Amino acid sequence: MDVVRVSKRLSYVLRHQPASIGLTLDDAGWVDVETLLSALAAHGPGLSRAELEHVVATNDKRRFAFDETGARIRATQGHSRPVELGYQPQTPPDELFHGTVERFVPSILADGLRAGRRHAVHLSSDVATARAVGGRRGSPVVLRVDAAAMAAQGFSFTCATNGVWLVDAVPPEYLTFHDGE
Numbered sequence: 001m002d003v004v005r006v007s008k009r010l011s012y013v014l015r016h017q018p019a020s021i022g023l024t025l026d027d028a029g030w031v032d033v034e035t036l037l038s039a040l041a042a043h044g045p046g047l048s049r050a051e052l053e054h055v056v057a058t059n060d061k062r063r064f065a066f067d068e069t070g071a072r073i074r075a076t077q078g079h080s081r082p083v084e085l086g087y088q089p090q091t092p093p094d095e096l097f098h099g100t101v102e103r104f105v106p107s108i109l110a111d112g113l114r115a116g117r118r119h120a121v122h123l124s125s126d127v128a129t130a131r132a133v134g135g136r137r138g139s140p141v142v143l144r145v146d147a148a149a150m151a152a153q154g155f156s157f158t159c160a161t162n163g164v165w166l167v168d169a170v171p172p173e174y175l176t177f178h179d180g181e
């Protein structure tokens with residue numbers, strides 16, 4: 001099994017296009033595991049329950065999670081469709097980071113960080129992760145988010161089970177450039 005390939009296929013189905021294999025996700029993004037496995041097999045290479053468990057357990061960014069009974073699965077974050085993940089609002093660390101690339105910076109400084117096609121803006125608590133996220137698109141630029149000030153102003157933050165911090169938007173006044181390590 002090519003684990004990366006399976007992870008990408010699961011991301012596509014569980015975050016973006018469940019209908020591509022005839023699936024419907026519930027409002028919180030869950031789908032029944034047996035239904036998912038049947039749908040995958042009907043629309044391409046099949047996957048066993050054991051293989052699915054292996055992908056979920058070893059995924060580098062813990063992109064997927066089973067529910068407490070193991071009967072359902074969902075993506076932990078990153079959806080491009082409306083989803084109510086149900087994470088409880090939490091007080092964020094005082095500073096969070098967002099990795100992007102230079103070509104987006106003028107627009108980000110004008111409008112702030114927007115969720116775009118995703119359900120939320122994705123932030124990380126460490127610079128290295130932000131740099132890696134930005135680096136997917138070119139030479140990374142890391143922005144520092146004054147999460148303490150945002151929280152004080154009433155912005156609601158949640159943290160996905162894989163440690164990614166989520167917020168609806170970040171207005172530009174809370175952003176600065178992060179220099180150095």
Ligand code: HQG
Nearest residue numbers: 061063078099100104107108111112113114116118122133
């Ligand atoms: C940029 C991956 C112009 C933003 C990663 C980013 C992450 C703006 C892009 C997760 C903007 C959106 C999410 C504005 C934001 N003007 N550009 N006002 N506001 N942007 O992929 O944060 O591997 O939707 O800087 O590792 O890059 O898929 O978000 O460059 O955790 O699990 O618009 O996806 O995880 O891009 O990445 P994305 P992201 P996975």
